[in-house]
Amino acid sequence: MKTFTKFLCASVLAFSATAFADVSSAKPIRVGPVQNYGALGTSGSKIISLKNNKQVVLRGVSLFWSDATGSQYYNPEVISWAAKNLGIDVFRFAMGIEYYKADESDPLDENYSYKGNPSSNLASLEQMVEAAIKNDIYIIIDWHSHRATNEQDLALAFFSQVAQKYADVPNVIFEIFNEPVNQSWSEISNYANTIVPKIRQYTQNLILVGTPSWSQLSSYGGVSGTNIAYVLHFYAGTHSVSTYGTRATAAMNSGNAVFISEWGTTSADGKGTANESATNEWLTFMDQNNISNCNWSLRQYRSTVDNSEEGSAIFDGSENLTTQEALNNASYTASGTIVKNYLQKHIRPWADSLVAGKSGSCHFKSKTVSETAGSVDLTAGCSYTSSNTEAVSVSGSTASIVGAGFAILTGNDGSESVIVVEEEPKQTSEITDFTCRYGGNCSQGHEMRNYTGSSDFETLLAKKSTTVEGGKMSFQSLSPDLFSVKMGICNNKNYCYGATYGVSLPMLQFTGSYGEGKIVVSAPAVTGYRALNDTITVIFAKGQQRLHSKFKNRTLTLGELSEANALPDTTLNGGTATSYTYNDQESTPYLTKLATQIQAGTSNAIVRITASAPETENWEAFQKSITVIIGDSALASAENKEEYYATPIIASAKIAPFRTEIQHGSLLLQIPQSGWVNWAIYTSAGKVISKQKQNLSAGTHLISLQNIPTGSYILRVRQGSKQASFHWNKH
DSSP: OOOOOOOSSOOOOSSOOOOOOOOTTOOOSSOOHHHHHOSEEEETTEEEETTTOOBOOOEEEEEOOSSTTTGGGOOHHHHHHIIIIIOOSEEEEEEEOSBSSTTSOSBOOTTTSTTTOHHHHHHHHHHHHHHHHHHTOEEEEEEEOSOGGGSHHHHHHHHHHHHHHTTTOTTEEEEOOSOOSSOOHHHHHHHHHHHHHHHHTTOOOOEEEOOHHHHOOSSOOOOOSSSEEEEEEEETTTOOIIIIIHHHHHHHHTTOEEEEEEEESSOTTSOSOOOHHHHHHHHHHHHHTTOOEEEEEESBSBOTTTOOBOTTOSBOSSOOOOSHHHHHTOOBOHHHHHHHHHHHHTOOOHHHHHTTTOOOTTOOOOEEEETTOOEEEOOTTOOEEESOTTTEEEETTEEEEOSSEEEEEEETTSOEEEEEEEOOOBOOOOOOOEEEETTSBBSTTOBOBOSSSSOSSEEESOSSSBOTTSOBOEEEESOTTTEEEEEEEOOOTTTOOGGGTTOEEEEEEEOSOOEEEEEEEEEOOBTTBBOEEEEEEEEEEOBOOOOOTTOSOEEEOTTOBOOTTSSOSBOTTTOOBOEEEETTBSOOTTEEEETTEEEEOSSOEEEEEEEEEOOOSSBOOEEEEEEEEESOOOGGGOTTHHHHHTSOOOOSBSSOSOEEEEETTEEEEEESSOEEEEEEEEETTOOEEEEEEEEEOSEEEEEEOTTSOSEEEEEEEEETTEEEEEEEEEO
């Protein structure tokens, strides 16, 4: 129902494109609706448990589109937090397929769309199914498209694959068509009658079918198969209960189950402010009619990717909230406050429900304890057995807490009670994978310096020896041939200052051998947080050579002699002899190298000069290209322009700091670490056409260049001291 602004810069995928893994080992660590109901189906107008035939009402949230603006929340930590703190029974995996709109006018970034990157979407789905199992809640696998009838073959293959994989996972619900727009009910039902039988080859789990005109429930019924529910979507600022609620009532009165898989408090575009009075009418209607529902959407108000604002978002602000600590401290939008209050109002005592009717003198109300609780005293005079000794072991009337999970304790009188052991959040060390190079440059804010006065090959692992939460960290090198870990006094005033000077800090000392190694970072549990045990990857690599800053793009008049160091004889840091080619040739009639200067010739020309230095014992091979214009700066006047365009341009070093590539009129940019990135577009004469600066996360970004006119350009990208340049002809 919502409209979207296509993002220009996409954050790196929140999930990795790993193999389609196996969820068979995943186990619930809390008691929720799935333990009580199992797989879901329908009976007439009701959604029911296929295990006990009880009517089921679920309340939860939908994630935002699985693109750069929403993928940060496709995160197990987020789902665990929402299950515990909001009390969600269900969440919706809104998987973008290929286009935002039904008319194909607004494609998703191929890095995020299912069609463009199926492996990453399947890997993310695997993580989210595991999160659903772990938290004992339901997940709706949503084909989040407005044109599924045009994607039938792709959908058929997808639902066949995931239905087979998750056939025995009761947590899974299938939503086969998010919001049809212009399709007739005949087209929608024909599509559904193709997809449903394929799912039914493997599982009887509940299937949701979208309805015409943005799932407005104007038509429904007639889809073959069992356990089918029809979808209604509403946004309280646009759709009234009197009109659209009546449609849900009519559908149910005619024996069809209804599931509201997406609803919002705002207008239908997801913008603006919440309409509280209209929303409250809808909440009352859903509760009175026992209709399961998911609110749109679990994300923050302002996207850091495209600056779009979503009034229907639950969280306020622009910060991506991906840790439990950040979520605990989050502010809510007006819409989010309504949703939070609604969900928390309906939190149910699932653990007690699980053992309802199994009372006796040894029975006790369910207990929820932390992983670090140690032990729990039970009813005196009773003895118990535990259904899960990996979570709770029992000796007489004392329960010992072993790890996260839940256990049903059966008393000697036959009664049953539940202890839930909550998984505590993991501590954070702020130490991530990093690379250091010969010469001292490192990634992720590290530097290789002589901090203690004993070695030039030291780097600080952290500026304190405790985790963010206060746990005392210890370190172990798993690669002693590459580096050791020590506690050292930071006493070099050139590099140690402020709170770090004179303090014993964790340091890594390289041996001088090149390679990739591992460090284990550990910390004992502290109040509210479980123990830390992280493995960090550290790479020590050869240095990257560079040339004098005077080796740069320039324009020379006919016969002009450049400044010194325009063509240096050696690299600055490696001192390695440097050779040059000119439009991929050993020499050119258009200019001459005189010592380290450039002597321009007497003809209008354009020359790409490529500098090369070989790999040495401690330095990587180096190549970099610049463009020198001689005479008239208008490219059309250069007599050798065809020769110039036939010459490849080298962005930078052998292992470039960036991957830069033009794709479909956009700049594909991969950066190794988060931070401010500058990119600029120049004409061959050096005139700036476009210049931007943005704080980007490490990973892949797609930057729109649609507004750049046809022409020949140089693109330069810079992050800190690292930069890359390349030539681009826009046709």
